[in-house]
Amino acid sequence: MSRPHPTSRPTTPLRPTTPLRRSNSRARPAGVGALPLDALAPAFAELNSSLIDLDANFQYVEMVQDSLARFSESFAAFLYGLEVNAWCVDFEEAPTADSFARFAEQERLAREAAQAGAEQTE
Known part of the structure; x- marks a missing residue:
C-alpha cells in the first residue's frame, strides 16, 4: 500500500516583473550606436x-x-x-527462578541448623 502524496509541494515563487525588467525586455531596434550585445x-x-x-x-x-x-x-x-x-x-550469571529457589532452600536449612544448635546448648 503506497503512501498518499502530499497535496502541496514547495516551489520556487514566481518573481514579479520589475520596471527594470519591463524596460529591458522591449526589443530595441538595431540602429546607429547600438552595440550588438x-x-x-x-x-x-x-x-x-x-x-x-x-x-x-x-x-x-x-x-x-x-x-x-x-x-x-x-x-x-x-x-x-x-x-x-x-x-x-x-550477562550470563543473571539469577533465574532456580537460583532463588536454591537460595531459599539454603536459608531454610541454615535456620534449621541454627535452631538445632540452639536446642542442643539448652
Missing part, C-alpha cells in the same frame, strides 16, 4: 536574477542538509549507546 542585456539581467534565486535556494538546501547531518550523527550515537548498554546489561 545590448540585445542580450535583458536575457543577462534575467539570468542574473535567476542565479541569485538559485543561490538562495542552494543555501537553504545546505542548511537542511546540515541539520539532517547533525540529526543523523546524534541518532547514530544514541543507537550506539543502546547497543553498548545491551552488551553491558546482558
Whole structure:
C-alpha cells in the first residue's frame, strides 16, 4: 500500500516583473550606436536574477542538509549507546527462578541448623 502524496509541494515563487525588467525586455531596434550585445542585456539581467534565486535556494538546501547531518550523527550515537548498554546489561550469571529457589532452600536449612544448635546448648 503506497503512501498518499502530499497535496502541496514547495516551489520556487514566481518573481514579479520589475520596471527594470519591463524596460529591458522591449526589443530595441538595431540602429546607429547600438552595440550588438545590448540585445542580450535583458536575457543577462534575467539570468542574473535567476542565479541569485538559485543561490538562495542552494543555501537553504545546505542548511537542511546540515541539520539532517547533525540529526543523523546524534541518532547514530544514541543507537550506539543502546547497543553498548545491551552488551553491558546482558550477562550470563543473571539469577533465574532456580537460583532463588536454591537460595531459599539454603536459608531454610541454615535456620534449621541454627535452631538445632540452639536446642542442643539448652
